[in-house]
Amino acid sequence: MVEFKINVNRSQRLVYIPKKILETLGHSLTILPDMNAAILYPTGEDPEIVAKSVDILLRDLNLRADKRVQKK
Numbered sequence: 001m002v003e004f005k006i007n008v009n010r011s012q013r014l015v016y017i018p019k020k021i022l023e024t025l026g027h028s029l030t031i032l033p034d035m036n037a038a039i040l041y042p043t044g045e046d047p048e049i050v051a052k053s054v055d056i057l058l059r060d061l062n063l064r065a066d067k068r069v070q071k072k
Contacts, residue, residue: 001060 008015021040028043041050 001057 002020004018004021006015006017025040026042029040030043030045032039032041039050039054041053
């Protein structure tokens with residue numbers, strides 16, 4: 001999976017969102033944050049579809065974490 005590094009301008013609190021993300025998700029986005037992560041998805045998207053997508057991302061993240069532990 002592709003990973004994007006995004007920086008927030010400290011003084012203006014603005015962020016550049018890569019064109020590929022906007023082409024995929026659209027220009028009206030919702031962010032659902034907690035203390036350590038956030039989910040970014042198209043505003044109005046079916047929560048069930050978002051949950052399935054998040055599950056795929058979570059499996060990928062867990063795979064990366066397992067590989068990291070194995071390397072140590």
